[in-house]
Amino acid sequence: DSGVTQTPKHLITATGQRVTLRCSPRSGDLSVYWYQQSLDQGLQFLIQYYNGEERAKGNILERFSAQQFPDLHSELNLSSLELGDSALYFCASSTEIVDEQYFGPGTRLTVT
Amino acid sequence: AQSVAQPEDQVNVAEGNPLTVKCTYSVSGNPYLFWYVQYPNRGLQFLLKYITGDNLVKGSYGFEAEFNKSQTSFHLKKPSALVSDSALYFCAVRGMNTGFQKLVFGTGTRLLVSP
Numbered sequence: 001d002s003g004v005t006q007t008p009k010h011l012i013t014a015t016g017q018r019v020t021l022r023c024s025p026r027s028g029d030l031s032v033y034w035y036q037q038s039l040d041q042g043l044q045f046l047i048q049y050y051n052g053e054e055r056a057k058g059n060i061l062e063r064f065s066a067q068q069f070p071d072l073h074s075e076l077n078l079s080s081l082e083l084g085d086s087a088l089y090f091c092a093s094s095t096e097i098v099d100e101q102y103f104g105p106g107t108r109l110t111v112t
Numbered sequence: 113a114q115s116v117a118q119p120e121d122q123v124n125v126a127e128g129n130p131l132t133v134k135c136t137y138s139v140s141g142n143p144y145l146f147w148y149v150q151y152p153n154r155g156l157q158f159l160l161k162y163i164t165g166d167n168l169v170k171g172s173y174g175f176e177a178e179f180n181k182s183q184t185s186f187h188l189k190k191p192s193a194l195v196s197d198s199a200l201y202f203c204a205v206r207g208m209n210t211g212f213q214k215l216v217f218g219t220g221t222r223l224l225v226s227p
Contacts, residue, residue, distance in 0.1 A: 002155065002157065042219050045216075090156070092156075100161050101158070103155035105154060106155050
């Protein structure tokens with residue numbers, strides 16, 4: 001158990017809908033990262049927050065957004081969902097940016 | 113730009129034999145290098161990292177990795193494979209330069225250890 005929790009584990013929704021994925025980092029970790037894992041794209045970095053502030057964006061679509069709250073948990077919002085958004089979404093956390101990242105169990109999103 | 117190559121989609125090894133999973137990288141300046149393992153329907157688990165110091169890094173579950181600067185490689189090794197080592201292995205790299213540099217992952221290598 002990495003200490004990173006993600007909810008929900010599974011999510012099935014229809015095209016055009018909006019969903020929110022939630023992540024709680026390990027106790028004491030200030031950095032939160034979001035990744036998307038799909039068969040054709042591999043593991044793609046989406047966005048990073050550090051102590052409530054956005055630090056970097058990767059391959060994140062404009063339909064997606066995220067935030068980190070004062071208690072350090074983070075939410076990833078996916079809107080106007082398309083079939084191609086079906087993937088595993090992972091949250092990871094680290095103490096400092098240079099440290100190793102610890103991954104949550106992921107949320108499997110299926111868009112039908 | 114940073115990049116990681118894992119040239120083998122799959123590595124097959126018999127239980128008890130040594131295993132090697134290959135990784136080469138490209139980064140500006142000195143690298144931070146990581147290995148992660150992913151079991152089915154699970155998140156990635158951190159195995160080991162190289163920051164600086166000894167080129168041979170020891171990690172979890174008996175794994176080790178050798179950093180070779182001249183060959184820009186960071187191969188994962190284990191002296192004696194277990195069936196339970198069967199999983200998907202990812203190599204990752206980020207640069208040491210100041211400012212944010214994302215962790216770039218390879219495409220993964222599936223390790224299959226046969227009894």
